[in-house]
Amino acid sequence: MKDESYERAKKRVKEIKGFYSNLITYLVVNLVLLVINLVTSPDRLWFYWVAIFWGIGILFSAANIFLRKGRFLGTEWEEKKIKKIMDRENKSDS
Numbered sequence: 001m002k003d004e005s006y007e008r009a010k011k012r013v014k015e016i017k018g019f020y021s022n023l024i025t026y027l028v029v030n031l032v033l034l035v036i037n038l039v040t041s042p043d044r045l046w047f048y049w050v051a052i053f054w055g056i057g058i059l060f061s062a063a064n065i066f067l068r069k070g071r072f073l074g075t076e077w078e079e080k081k082i083k084k085i086m087d088r089e090n091k092s093d094s
Helices: 002-040 047-068 075-093
Strands: none
Touching: 002 047
8 A cells, every 4th residue: 555655656746847847948948939039020029929829738737737636636536535435434334
């Protein structure tokens, strides 16, 4: 049981770390694109299109990691709920 918990926790940390790595990449790349846009064609802004569409992807990724995975009706939530119901039933059987 502890090995399973450890592996789940390790996988979760890896997912969170990957998300933050992608977020940092998003911020750095879009900052560079902003600078390039302002230097090469300040009268026509285009950098925000990349920021918007890539940002939508980042939002979906954040929702997948922080909402679906255990916090909002995800697998961890289900496991906790099952354990709680089973504990309640075991107490009433005693």
